[in-house]
Amino acid sequence: GIQVEQSPPDLILQEGANSTLRCNFSDSVNNLQWFHQNPWGQLINLFYIPSGTKQNGRLSATTVATERYSLLYISSSQTTDSGVYFCAVYAGNNRKLIWGLGTSLAVNP
Amino acid sequence: DGGITQSPKYLFRKEGQNVTLSCEQNLNHDAMYWYRQDPGQGLRLIYYSQIVNDFQKGDIAEGYSVSREKKESFPLTVTSAQKNPTAFYLCASSTKYRGGDTQYFGPGTRLTVL
Numbered sequence: 001g002i003q004v005e006q007s008p009p010d011l012i013l014q015e016g017a018n019s020t021l022r023c024n025f026s027d028s029v030n031n032l033q034w035f036h037q038n039p040w041g042q043l044i045n046l047f048y049i050p051s052g053t054k055q056n057g058r059l060s061a062t063t064v065a066t067e068r069y070s071l072l073y074i075s076s077s078q079t080t081d082s083g084v085y086f087c088a089v090y091a092g093n094n095r096k097l098i099w100g101l102g103t104s105l106a107v108n109p
Numbered sequence: 110d111g112g113i114t115q116s117p118k119y120l121f122r123k124e125g126q127n128v129t130l131s132c133e134q135n136l137n138h139d140a141m142y143w144y145r146q147d148p149g150q151g152l153r154l155i156y157y158s159q160i161v162n163d164f165q166k167g168d169i170a171e172g173y174s175v176s177r178e179k180k181e182s183f184p185l186t187v188t189s190a191q192k193n194p195t196a197f198y199l200c201a202s203s204t205k206y207r208g209g210d211t212q213y214f215g216p217g218t219r220l221t222v223l
Contacts, residue, residue, distance in 0.1 A: 095159060097154070101151045
């Protein structure tokens, strides 16, 4: 089955720094989503991005489907950006998401 | 407000007891999902349902059971057959729309077996 790998596994930033998180997937996908899980466990969908680029405030994401990767950019990071960022993809038509193991981000003041 | 609710937030269970976790959504989504998350780990799919009265096993269904009698409700029962049930349980829902198919999550239930 499809494999989803995220890097780096852990990241520590000073407030105000920029960062790039990467998601590689092993086969063609028809859906890719980025999620943020805050320290209290709540998961929020950030982007639905099977291809192309989207931006939402300080966050943006780019998926290059032909090369099987997606990037999540965080600019001018804030302490509230801390948590775990997950990438997940659908394979086939069964609407079952395949999840990466996440990137754990800590933003220090 | 539209959203997904899970209850209770914290749940304690004695070994050998069954326990049911509630998940309700008022988003009119057709699909619903249950995930398990262990400390420092990713999400693992337990069960999912794409329509009422139908559901499919996920990757770790053993020791769990579900029902989908109503579109807005998808309760999960953790049975005594689940050998290591202490975990964080997340419910999600989704629907297909012109822009895609996005999953939305409830706040989760933390289950501890004493």
